[in-house]
Amino acid sequence: MPINKNETKALVDRFGRTVDYIRLSVTDRCDFRCVYCMGEDMTFLPHKEVLSLEEIEQVASAFVDLGVKKIRLTGGEPLVRREVIKLIRAIGALDAELAITTNGSQLVQMAPELKAAGVDRLNISIDSLNPERFKEMTRTGRLSQVMAGIDAAVAVGFSRIKLNAVIMKGRNDDEVLDLVEYARASGVDVSFIEEMPLGHISEHDRAEAYCSSDEVREIIEQRYSLYPTTERTSGPSRYYRMDKTESRVGFISPHSHNFCSECNRVRVTVEGRLLLCLGNEHSVDLREILRRYPDDIERLQQVIIKAMDLKPEKHEFDLDDEPQIVRFMNMTGG
Numbered sequence: 001m002p003i004n005k006n007e008t009k010a011l012v013d014r015f016g017r018t019v020d021y022i023r024l025s026v027t028d029r030c031d032f033r034c035v036y037c038m039g040e041d042m043t044f045l046p047h048k049e050v051l052s053l054e055e056i057e058q059v060a061s062a063f064v065d066l067g068v069k070k071i072r073l074t075g076g077e078p079l080v081r082r083e084v085i086k087l088i089r090a091i092g093a094l095d096a097e098l099a100i101t102t103n104g105s106q107l108v109q110m111a112p113e114l115k116a117a118g119v120d121r122l123n124i125s126i127d128s129l130n131p132e133r134f135k136e137m138t139r140t141g142r143l144s145q146v147m148a149g150i151d152a153a154v155a156v157g158f159s160r161i162k163l164n165a166v167i168m169k170g171r172n173d174d175e176v177l178d179l180v181e182y183a184r185a186s187g188v189d190v191s192f193i194e195e196m197p198l199g200h201i202s203e204h205d206r207a208e209a210y211c212s213s214d215e216v217r218e219i220i221e222q223r224y225s226l227y228p229t230t231e232r233t234s235g236p237s238r239y240y241r242m243d244k245t246e247s248r249v250g251f252i253s254p255h256s257h258n259f260c261s262e263c264n265r266v267r268v269t270v271e272g273r274l275l276l277c278l279g280n281e282h283s284v285d286l287r288e289i290l291r292r293y294p295d296d297i298e299r300l301q302q303v304i305i306k307a308m309d310l311k312p313e314k315h316e317f318d319l320d321d322e323p324q325i326v327r328f329m330n331m332t333g334g
């Protein structure tokens with residue numbers, strides 16, 4: 001199935017949005033069990049349903065050839081996949097910025113090799129600076145290990161490191177200022193994220209825990225003035241600067257500030273499902289193409305180009321209803 005050479009190879013959807021950013025999940029597994037992400041007893045995918053490292057590399061390379069400028073590897077926890085460093089080296093050699101979202105648990109050992117493999121940016125999830133609470137929220141995580149990982153990453157010198165914190169009322173909204181202080185002291189950025197309703201988790205009431213970005217901003221402004229900037233990464237964060245620091249504060253607000261009109265990204269799950277929108281189920285099975293026509297990159301690219309027509313205009317999240325999305329976050333790819 002040859003590509004029509006007269007056609008431009010850029011990925012543009014029906015609403016005129018250019019897709020130049022992909023998030024690739026490399027595993028659904030994780031060494032943590034965060035309460036808003038997973039149930040306590042999760043069943044993970046059997047190996048044959050998961051894309052091989054070579055298949056993930058093919059997908060990444062096909063997208064870069066179609067004009068994608070930024071790739072983010074996610075999970076689950078991407079750094080727990082066996083031999084993931086081989087994949088990271090291969091993707092690091094492509095002509096695109098490479099970022100990883102991680103829970104930080106492996107960074108003490110892996111930070112230097114990630115940098116050497118071509119990783120530009122790291123997002124490190126950290127929702128609490130209180131060891132007991134961190135343990136409660138992640139069920140299996142150790143705060144000291146993650147903080148040592150953040151130090152290791154800072155020492156290695158990535159072009160940007162950002163902490164990501166999901167703020168929930170009654171759970172960690174009293175730590176907003178501590179997280180800002182910690183980011184300032186470490187010389188990294190911090191983004192506060194409104195929780196997204198993915199997957200049903202019985203012991204957790206999302207409407208009650210919801211904390212809007214505006215509420216978080218008010219808390220920070222009790223101590224620091226926040227100056228809006230026009231600086232953007234290719235993600236959905238809106239950034240603010242503070243006095244006397246290079247650290248920026250970002251807000252990711254899927255509920256209160258719908259960012260769909262600027263959406264430039266798609267996701268690929270570890271099963272090879274191309275998801276056109278985080279908040280909708282529209283998807284295309286790339287694994288089927290990869291396995292039925294191995295090495296036919298042009299065919300894969302045609303399928304990806306065609307899939308852009310399925311990208312919906314916007315997501316609809318409603319905290320009071322059952323989630324319309326039944327995938328868990330670890331299946332969606334962060």
Ligand code: SF4
Binds near residue numbers: 038076
């Ligand atoms: S939120 Fe991240 S660290 Fe926590 S269980 Fe999910 S994938 Fe793991």
